[in-house]
Amino acid sequence: MPTPTIDRTLDEVLNLAAAHFKVPREKLKPDDDFFKTLGIDSLQALDLLTRLEHHFRIELPDYELQGVSDFRTLANRIQSRL
Amino acid sequence: MNEFKGQTLSWQMLNGAIELALHRDPCNEIGSLTLEELERFAAVLPGLVSEAHALLIHSTLPAGFSAGADLRELFQRGREMEKVAARRGVRDFLERIHAVMNALDAAPLTTIAAVHGVTFGGGFELALVCDIMIADRMARFCFPELRLGLIPGFGGIPRLKRDLGNSVVRDLLLTGRSFNVMKAQQIGLVSQIAAEGEALRVARATASQVGKFDRRTAAAAKAFVKPIPYEELKREIDIFCDLYSRPAVEEGLRRFVENEGPQPYLP
Numbered sequence: 597m598p599t600p601t602i603d604r605t606l607d608e609v610l611n612l613a614a615a616h617f618k619v620p621r622e623k624l625k626p627d628d629d630f631f632k633t634l635g636i637d638s639l640q641a642l643d644l645l646t647r648l649e650h651h652f653r654i655e656l657p658d659y660e661l662q663g664v665s666d667f668r669t670l671a672n673r674i675q676s677r678l
Numbered sequence: 679m680n681e682f683k684g685q686t687l688s689w690q691m692l693n694g695a696i697e698l699a700l701h702r703d704p705c706n707e708i709g710s711l712t713l714e715e716l717e718r719f720a721a722v723l724p725g726l727v728s729e730a731h732a733l734l735i736h737s738t739l740p741a742g743f744s745a746g747a748d749l750r751e752l753f754q755r756g757r758e759m760e761k762v763a764a765r766r767g768v769r770d771f772l773e774r775i776h777a778v779m780n781a782l783d784a785a786p787l788t789t790i791a792a793v794h795g796v797t798f799g800g801g802f803e804l805a806l807v808c809d810i811m812i813a814d815r816m817a818r819f820c821f822p823e824l825r826l827g828l829i830p831g832f833g834g835i836p837r838l839k840r841d842l843g844n845s846v847v848r849d850l851l852l853t854g855r856s857f858n859v860m861k862a863q864q865i866g867l868v869s870q871i872a873a874e875g876e877a878l879r880v881a882r883a884t885a886s887q888v889g890k891f892d893r894r895t896a897a898a899a900k901a902f903v904k905p906i907p908y909e910e911l912k913r914e915i916d917i918f919c920d921l922y923s924r925p926a927v928e929e930g931l932r933r934f935v936e937n938e939g940p941q942p943y944l945p
Contacts, residue, residue, distance in 0.1 A: 639705070639741060639796060646818050646858050657855040658820075 599678050605652075606671035612651055613644060613667070626668040648674060679722045680729070686712040689719060695732040695885040696723075696787075705741040708800045708832075709748030713775055720781040727787050731893055732885035735808060736792040736878050743793040743817070744801025747832070753931040761923070768922050772831050772915045775800075779833045783807040783906050786897035788888045792881035793817045794874075798856070803832035806841070806867075809900060812884060813859045813868045814877040820856035826930035831918040836910035842866060 600608075606626055614621040617634045624633060631641065642658065648670075649656055654677040664670055680691045686702035698719060700706040708716075723733075737743045756764045782789060782804075791805035794814030802819050805811055821838075823830050829851070838847045846865050850857070862868040872880040888896065921927060 642796070642818055642856060643816065646816055649858050650815070650860070655857070655861055657853065657857075659853065659855055 599675075602671060602675050605675050605678070606668060608651065609648065609667055609671045609674065612647060616644070616647060624667065626671075627666050629665045630667055630670065631665055652678060654678060680726065682718070682722075684715040684718070687715050687719070691726070691730060693882070693886065694730055694889050695734055695882070696726050696730045698733065698735045700735070700737040700744060701739060703739065704745075705739060705796055706737055706744035706801060707748035707750075708744065708746065708775070708804070709751040710771070712748070713771065713778070716778045717774065720778045723781060723785055727785065730787055731889040731891075731896070733782075733785060733787055733789045733808075734792055734878070734881050734885055735789070735804065736881065737794065740795070742795025742801070743791070743797040744804060745796050746799025746801045746803075746822075749826070749931055750935050753928075753935045756928055756931065765919060765923055769915065769919050772918060775832050776911055776915065779803065779807045780906060780908070780911070783833075783837075783904070784901075786900070787893070788885070788896060788900065790881045790884055790888075792872075792877040794877050798822060799830065799834075800832045803830060803834040803837065806834060806837040809904065810870075810884065811862075811868050812870045812872060812877050812881045813862060814872050815859055815874050817859045817862070817868075817877075818856050819858075819862055819867070820854070821851055822854050822856075824851065824854045826934060827924065827927040828921050828930075829914070829918055831914065833911050833914065835914055836907040839910070840905070840907055 610624045611621060613630065613634060614624050617636065619634060630636070636644065645656060645658060645661065652674055654674065656673060656677055660673050664673065682689050687698060687700050689696055689698045702712055755767060759767060788810065789808040790810045790812060791808035792812050793805050794817050797805055797817055798820045799822055802821060821830050821834060829835060835851065838850070842865055859868055859871050863871055870880055
């Protein structure tokens with residue numbers, strides 16, 4: 597299966613976050629701070645990470661997310677594991 | 679005592695299995711009150727064993743199985759007490775929790791951890807004493823102690839070494855990273871994965887299966903295949919106490935406790 601493009605990965609990240617945290621998809625922008633936009637804490641961020649790992653069938657060590665708070669960088673970290 | 683409802687945990691007998699439920703907000707942090715109630719459970723366990731074929735340990739809280747040791751209590755006690763007394767207090771706490779963990783580990787009935795969500799540090803160590811681990815799809819595991827300048831102190835390293843290859847133990851311990859249930863099953867920690875919210879049901883079904891066998895035979899099989907690494911467990915306490923006395927640990931605990939940012943659980 598070909599590797600999805602970064603735009604596709606970013607779109608899937610935004611879709612999954614919107615669906616799980618019940619936020620309208622159109623309110624989420626790639627450069628948003630996901631802690632603020634989704635209103636989540638670190639434990640919920642780990643929950644999001646687990647869902648993303650399952651969705652993309654990857655393992656993404658949480659230390660790679662240190663200091664990451666926007667969807668675009670998160671999607672880039674995921675892309676590097678696909 | 680077949681039934682108990684405490685402030686941090688409860689137990690009851692259900693269909694021939696003892697169910698130990700953790701319920702201390704926010705995520706079953708293990709401090710002195712939890713320890714007291716765990717000791718109470720360990721004290722009555724020999725009497726319960728004659729009536730039960732299995733022990734299930736689970737959490738009723740949505741956040742997860744347990745976030746581990748109560749770091750706020752550890753930090754606070756370290757600040758309030760004179761250093762020598764604080765160190766003695768830490769050693770006393772560790773020896774007491776090891777006695778509980780060892781009693782659960784050696785209990786002559788089949789023990790099953792049904793975990794979900796955050797299963798970190800001391801919570802992970804509690805799950806590791808069980809014979810079988812059943813995990814919710816959203817469970818996440820971690821030994822974050824090195825971030826604080828410590829090692830796991832509730833028996834985690836010797837029990838991980840008992841169950842896993844050494845290179846895997848090094849990876850989990852030295853990176854302090856959290857990992858999901860797929861990884862946990864792949865390395866051999868988790869025996870069954872349940873859908874979200876289904877770990878306890880799956881654990882109960884497993885306990886029911888276990889109950890079909892002769893109890894004495896099951897206890898003999900368990901004792902044969904599951905040695906308890908007592909010497910390494912004692913050594914772990916010594917290493918933890920040596921590390922705890924360094925100023926870097928107080929600083930690490932302070933950073934965690936005083937962190938009001940969104941990422942205290944991320945390394």
